[in-house]
Amino acid sequence: MADPNAQSHEQQGKKDTPLGLPEPPAGGIQLDVSSGEGVALDHLGPMVVNKDGTISRITNWDTMADIEKKNTLRILQKRNKQRLDALKQASQDNPEDAKKP
Template identity: 60%
Template sequence: MSERLGLPAPPADGEKTTVQVNGESLSLDHLGPMVVNSDGTLSRIQNWEGMSQIEREKTLRLIVKRNRQRLDKLQSEGK
């Protein structure tokens, strides 16, 4: 069985998530958090950019909790 990698922690307030592509740094903050679907695939919240800060905070708390539950379930099923 291959080892599953966990999702990275969300950035701290004011901190940006970036990746290096061809020597250039790209910010991914506008994409929002990764969502673990019940089948183990990943997706994003489509309306993340249109949410207010308070909506984002509430959604992020929910997503973190649900992602943990889904990852635990998938791991216990051996997927």
């Protein structure tokens, strides 16, 4: 008879292991950056500035309609500017906080 505690530990170990990334698409996407020219990543969507200064992207950008993209860009431009201005102001007010990693 199997030890129920051993099975419980095995299941716990599976829960703690992070999932891997999905396989890349067949054929993949290749970018030639050796020419020194810029590479457009427009299909990834605009950069979003978070309140803490980190950046992210909109996950469903490629599935949005053109009108949704246009409205999202308009809103993001204003919000990103406000957040960047607030972060700059905070770093000027507290220069020792800006130096912390």
